[in-house]
Amino acid sequence: MKKFLIIFFLNLMTIGSIHATNSSQMKFQQENMCNTKAITLLNKSKKARQDTVSVLKEFPFFPGDFNEFIFSNFHYPPSLQENCIQGRVVVKFCINPKGKCDHFSIVRSVDPLIDKEVLRVLKLMPRWKWRDSSKKCLWMVKAVEFQLR
Structure with a gap:
């Protein structure tokens, strides 16, 4: 005892x-x-980058670094930067068998301006690559975190 x-x-x-x-x-x-103005994208874990709502044997992969693509194309709205608006935006989208992404929707929102900018950047994404020729659409959920430093 x-x-x-x-x-x-x-x-x-x-x-x-x-x-x-x-x-x-x-x-x-x-x-x-x-206190500072630089913008950083954070992804806390690999799990946040690989969240999916569908299970397949082979997943498509992004050609290059997904976070680097988002960071290089994202333009933080100045009004949100002044008000220190930050947080995590969760986006759901479909990757079709040809690798094109479509059917974007915001699952978790921070601010409508950030949501609009995230959707704009995601629509610029190049085609994802499949390891095998899949005949199905794959739904992906990605979390992108914006933090002012």
Whole structure:
């Protein structure tokens, strides 16, 4: 019983210290986030880049770096930059068997101006490449995060 109580309190203290560290880092980020004007695109994990709502054996792939393409073609609206509007836009689109993307829709919105710009950039995408000749459309969900630094 003593071992159980000791392990329980050690776990409780560890979780408390991790929570305190994370909340202080988030507060520091929020205070300093709007001080600079450069724009960065963040993708927290590979999972965010590979979110899909359909399962196939072979997935199409973007020719090049998807995030670099978005970053190089995206023009942040000046009014949103002044108001420090940022966040994650989640977009759903279909990749047809020829690799062309269409049927774009915003799943999670930050601001209508950012949504409009994200859709404009995604419509400029080159054709995706399939490893095999698929006869089906694949629905993809991509999360693009915009953060002012």
